[in-house]
Amino acid sequence: GREQLICSGCGVKIQTENKGELGYAPPSSLSREVIICQRCYRLKHYNEVQDVSLTDDDFLKILTELGKKEALIVKIVDIFDFEGSWLPGLHRFAGKNPVLLVGNKADLLPKSVKSSKVIQWMKKAAKDYGLKPADVHLMSAKTGDSIMEVANLIEEHRDGRDVYVVGSTNTGKSSFINRLLKEFGAEEDMLITTSNIPGTTLDMIDVPLDDGSFLYDTPGIINHHQIAHLLDKNELKVISPKKEVKPKVFQLNEAQTLFFGGLGRVDFKSGEPQSFIVYMSNDLTIHRTKTEKAAELYEQHLGDMLSPPFEKNKESFPELVKKEWKVEPGKYDLIFSGLGWVTISGSGSVIRTFAPKGVNVNIRPSIF
Ligand code: GDP
Structure with a gap:
């Protein structure tokens, strides 16, 4: 070929x-x-800036360091912000080193989600980015769910080598490391130190493993695609689900629109009437309107009815960028990185999505 x-x-x-x-x-x-x-x-x-943070010197230096080692790389992603927590370019630096891909925040998934489908999607998405992980697993650093499985996978795949844990900020990397320490370190007199990443002012946390190898926690890397970087702390609280996400069902006809606060929008352009099931933070207000009124509504009510962003931040908030989808018959999730997703299951439809400039929208076969 x-x-x-x-x-x-x-x-x-x-x-x-x-x-x-x-x-x-x-x-x-x-x-x-x-x-x-x-x-x-x-x-x-x-x-x-909507583009990947490859110019970030520190990011490159971390990757360069990884490229020189023989190690297992454990890459943590937030399954509610897969795109935003991805580290582009990692696979090239990883070289021959195996990468264990771990999807965090599984506790937020509705119970009806099939883990196998989430993992299938993660594998496919990783492949699209050029990475073939040695293994893929889900966990919750918050509840501790599957932490032992991940620890066992690390042990299995590291094969005597050092381990580097990488992830962008806000994926739960610190929570994960703290969990590991609690599970394995607490009773022993484990001497955790830090070491400097050459050429940077950054320190890694070095956790000794029982065979003289180390597990290194690298600093969180900022990925500019993350919607989190467009929001302040209080706005971020609104969009971050705290517990299992409750589906909100909207029965829509053509020419109707849903707003996710002021952070995203989906237009049902054409197709048979169908349900749009929104899986986002329970605190995020969803607004339904006619598509013909949507632009005006956004213009007039961004910051109040359509919020976040809050009134005081709306001026500096980036414009929403439109994308059009011809969706095949079947069940699909339209993923708004960092917010969640919308499940549709029509007999073929045309959908428009809007997300802040730099933040991605994607589609996958539904994970239900
Ligand atoms: P880091 O920046 O990658 O080190 O991430 P943190 O460990 O500081 O976590 C970032 C945010 O995600 C915090 O608000 C955590 O409470 C939350 N978080 C981390 N892990 C989980 C998880 O497994 N489930 C849920 N629901 N939230 C998590």
Whole structure:
């Protein structure tokens, strides 16, 4: 077959079909010597912050360090913010080192979710980013659920090597490390130290393992795609689910719209009447309106009826970017990174989604 082109910036597979999608590069650019995707191109030439934080020096230095080691890499992602907590480029630096991919915050998933489907989706999403994990597992660092399984997987896959735990900020990496320490460290006189990452002012936490190896907790990396970075602490509280997410069901006709606070929007452009089931923080207000009224409503009520963002922050809030989806018949989840998702199950429909500039919307076969 044809050789798969890879972006030399972030490592995603290059595609030339869908402009709004990951890895897009204009066909004309493929003749260049160095091929990079449009996102990386924009980052490089226009410094647009919605793009991956590959320019962040510290991020690169951490990755460079990882690339020099023989180690197991444990990568923590927030399953409610998979895109936002992804670390692009990691797989290239990981080299031959195995990566154990751990999805955190599983306690927030409704009970009706099938773990196997979540894992299947994580594998597929990782593959789209160019990473083939040695294993994928779900856990809750908060409740402690599946922590032992993850610890056992680490032991199995590290095979005597050191372990590096990586993750972007807010994924629950600290909670996870603290759990591990509680499970394994408390009774022993474990000497936890820190060590510096060469070329940075950053310290890692070094946890000794029983065979003389170490588990290193690397600093949380900021991924600029995270919706969390657009919000202040109190706004973030509203969108972060605290417990199992309760589905909210809306029966919609064509030309109707739902707003998720002022942070996202879905338009039912065309299709048979169907239910839109929203899985987001129970504290986030959902507003239903006619699509023809939606723009005006947003204009007039961002910050009050449509909030977060709160009134005082709405001026600096980025515009919502539109994306159109032709959804096949069947059950699909439209994922709003960092917010949650909306499950639709029509007989084929056209949907428009809106999310803050830089924050991704994606689709997956439903995890129910
Ligand atoms: P870090 O920035 O990656 O180190 O993340 P923290 O451990 O500080 O956690 C970030 C936020 O996510 C905090 O508000 C935690 O309470 C929350 N959190 C962490 N792990 C879990 C989890 O398994 N479930 C839930 N529901 N929340 C979690």
